[in-house]
Amino acid sequence: MNNLKRVIVDYKKLTPELLKLLVEKYPDGYGDNDVINFKNLKGERIEAVEVSTEDTKYLVKISSKLEQSMAKFDDDLVAEDMDEIPEEDFADSEEE
Template sequence: MKRRIIDYEKLTTEVLDLLVEKFPDGYNYDDIMTFQNARGETIKAVEVRTDDTIYLVKIGMKLEQKMEDYSEEEMGEDDSDPTEISNEDDFPDEY
């Protein structure tokens, strides 16, 4: 199995899909792996897998924003019907 460390700037659509699928609400502290690379730098990453590759995607605020933007893009800007009322309890009693 191949192992790859990827920076958020070099993410492919495939890896972004895997990230959004695995972490639809974002990742937690427990999802983060911390290790030192060959240069002695501390790296924090989250893991996603395909059939033949393990990807460690370096994390940071920019990765979170990229995942969020990509997820919103996939869902469309607003798929909701503005005339649909989802829960009557959300309105004050006078309505």
């Protein structure tokens, strides 16, 4: 597992697949213990969260936009799941 390719990625460049992996790994959001801090080549302090595929370890830079993207992606998944539930599975609140 140490032979994984390592990639730093900004939220703007996240693929839907990576966004899905992030939401699956951090379904309730990420916490302080999940954040990795490092300095880039320019000496800038970077905060990121990690997600891995079979061959690559991604460090996704943290920003408020990342949190919004994850929340929207998760909401969209829930909405898609709700679309798949047959209407008859919902109880009619007006029936007695």
